[in-house]
Amino acid sequence: MLLLPALFGLAFLLVPLIGLLVRAPWSTLPSRLFSAEVWTALRLSLVCATAATVLCLLLGIPLAWLLARGALPGRGLIRALVTVPLVLPPVVGGVALLLVLGRRGLIGERLDLWFGFSLPFTIAGVIVAEAFVAMPFLVIAVEGALRAADPRYEEAAATLGAGRWLTFRRVTLPSIAPGVMAGAVLCWARALGEFGATITFAGNLPGRTTTMPLAVYLALETDPEVAVVLSLVLLLVSVVVLASLRERWIGGLR
Amino acid sequence: MSRRPALRRTALAGLAAVAVLAVSGCGDDSPAASAAGSGTTNLSGTVNVFAAASLTGSFTQLGKDFEKAHPGVKVTLNFAGSSALAQQINQGAPADVFASAAPKNMDQVTGINPPATFVRNTLEIAVPKGNPAGITGLKDFADKGKKIALCAVQVPCGAAAGQVFEASGITPEPDSLEQDVKAALTKVGLGEVDAALVYKTDVLSAKDEVEGIEFPEAAKAVNEYPIATLADAPNPDGAKAFVDYVLSVQGKAVLTAAGFEAP
Incomplete structure (x- = not known):
């Protein structure tokens, strides 16, 4: 009874990817693949997605800890707010970022005034946009891991005289490592594929803010075959990363 | 029906x-x-x-x-x-x-x-109200210190901009290549860029937020x-x-x- 819709579901997810492979210009693939624009966009994408993930880890793990362990009022509401970027259309996120961190934004205006620094149209802007969209994935995964972890180990550490920070570093963090890793991978994958917030907040300039998804979108209008090649590269990178990490670290996803 | x-x-x-x-x-x-x-x-x-x-x-x-x-x-x-x-x-x-x-x-x-x-339609330089960066003409588009948005080359306003720059011998230093002319206009309206090349009609449509600066080279690229x-x-x-x-x-x-x- 469930098998048929399940198979349809599987086909629904896989057929578009197969279509990509079928329509790929295999004969001209190598020459297109090794063009400078592909590598520029790919390198930028990898650097930005990784930087965004690091940023998410630095801010997201403490936030997840606060949500899971902290005794603060209105925790349910805060959790709901944290997940807003998850459901928000990324373009809306980009507009929101512009209004706050843009050159005339609430905070961005100060940055520009005091430091002569503005985020839009810079690599930093890409990283911020990606982190904004991707962080909820990390927070949710880490919070889940924290809730599943046995708090008695932490209590035991505390009775042995460990401070909060030491306990967190030596007991909590190792115990939730698989969850953190899973969250980081999801976060990285989301950042890598980010389009809407990036193009809205960081604009589009090859070599500076044109990440792979933007390049795919642009190429579709000029040379669809290049778009297919770029898509294949992105697909390959995602598959390789997910597959290699899954075996080693992501017990939590199974 | x-x-x-x-x-x-x-x-x-x-x-x-x-x-x-x-x-x-x-x-x-x-x-x-x-x-x-x-x-x-x-x-x-x-x-x-x-x-x-x-x-x-x-x-x-x-x-x-x-x-x-x-x-x-x-x-x-x-x-x-x-x-x-x-x-x-x-x-x-x-x-x-x-x-x-x-x-x-x-x-x-x-x-x-x-x-x-x-x-x-012809191109015009759009600057935020009050022209905070003091843009005077097309040559400011070659200034790396200015934030500049242009249309991407595949859209008509980008193609027209390319003709204009070629005709005037100016190499622009854009900070972003936007997907359509309204996206470029919006960046000006928000004050995120100091100037953009858009159509005259776009400047008119957003006259509360942006100002237009006409430039002689615009005649080199009239879009039909x-x-x-x-x-x-x-x-x-x-x-x-x-x-x-x-x-x-x-x-x-x-x-x-x-x-x-x-x-």
């Missing part, structure tokens, strides 16, 4: 066609003339109009006017960069009418009826906007009637008010 006999519509369509012939006077590319020939059509359903981003304001108005003139017909508008629209149509998007900001993007579409040029019906339009009668309406006296009035020049 079609609730009324076509008497009034026929009269209107005829009127529009006559008006077109009288105003444009160019009988060679004549979707209007052929529409007048089949003037007994019963208009109904939805007309899907794909129009260049720079036509956003004027075509929204034209769509409303057209619906008023043809009760029972609904106009659905899809605005984007002309290159994106051409791509969508080629991928099978159900378009009845395509209005491009440049002939090049019109030519990219396969299965299009002979287009007619309906307006012309073609409009055409699609060969396999889902609603061919509606498509013809809409194109006729755009080319009519009423249509011209709306477009001229938005700052477009007659072809």
Whole structure:
């Protein structure tokens, strides 16, 4: 009874990817693949997605800890707010970022005034946009891991005289490592594929803010075959990363 | 759907066609003339109009006017960069009418009826209100210290900008290449960039947020906007009637008010 819709579901997810492979210009693939624009966009994408993930880890793990362990009022509401970027259309996120961190934004205006620094149209802007969209994935995964972890180990550490920070570093963090890793991978994958917030907040300039998804979108209008090649590269990178990490670290996803 | 006999519509369509012939006077590319020939059509359903981003304001108005003139017909508008629209149509998007900001993007579409040029548009420098960066002319676009937005080369405003820069021997230093002219305009309106090259009509449409600076080199790249019906339009009668309406006296009035020049 469930098998048929399940198979349809599987086909629904896989057929578009197969279509990509079928329509790929295999004969001209190598020459297109090794063009400078592909590598520029790919390198930028990898650097930005990784930087965004690091940023998410630095801010997201403490936030997840606060949500899971902290005794603060209105925790349910805060959790709901944290997940807003998850459901928000990324373009809306980009507009929101512009209004706050843009050159005339609430905070961005100060940055520009005091430091002569503005985020839009810079690599930093890409990283911020990606982190904004991707962080909820990390927070949710880490919070889940924290809730599943046995708090008695932490209590035991505390009775042995460990401070909060030491306990967190030596007991909590190792115990939730698989969850953190899973969250980081999801976060990285989301950042890598980010389009809407990036193009809205960081604009589009090859070599500076044109990440792979933007390049795919642009190429579709000029040379669809290049778009297919770029898509294949992105697909390959995602598959390789997910597959290699899954075996080693992501017990939590199974 | 079609609730009324076509008497009034026929009269209107005829009127529009006559008006077109009288105003444009160019009988060679004549979707209007052929529409007048089949003037007994019963208009109904939805007309899907794909129009260049720079036509956003004027075509929204034209769509409303057209619906008023043809009760029972609904106009659905899809605005984007002309290159994106051409791509969508080629991928099978159900378009009845395509209005491009440049002939090049019109030519990219396969299965299009002979287009007619309906307006012309020139570029202008758009700066945020008050011109905080003190932009004076095209040479400021070569200044790395200034934040500059241009249209991407595949959209007509980007292609026109390229011609302008080439003609004037200036190498621009853009900070972003936007997907359509309205995206570039928005960045100016928000004050995120110091200047952008957009159309005169865009400056006019956002006159509360931006100021326009005319520059002599703009004459080197005047964009001609073609409009055409699609060969396999889902609603061919509606498509013809809409194109006729755009080319009519009423249509011209709306477009001229938005700052477009007659072809």
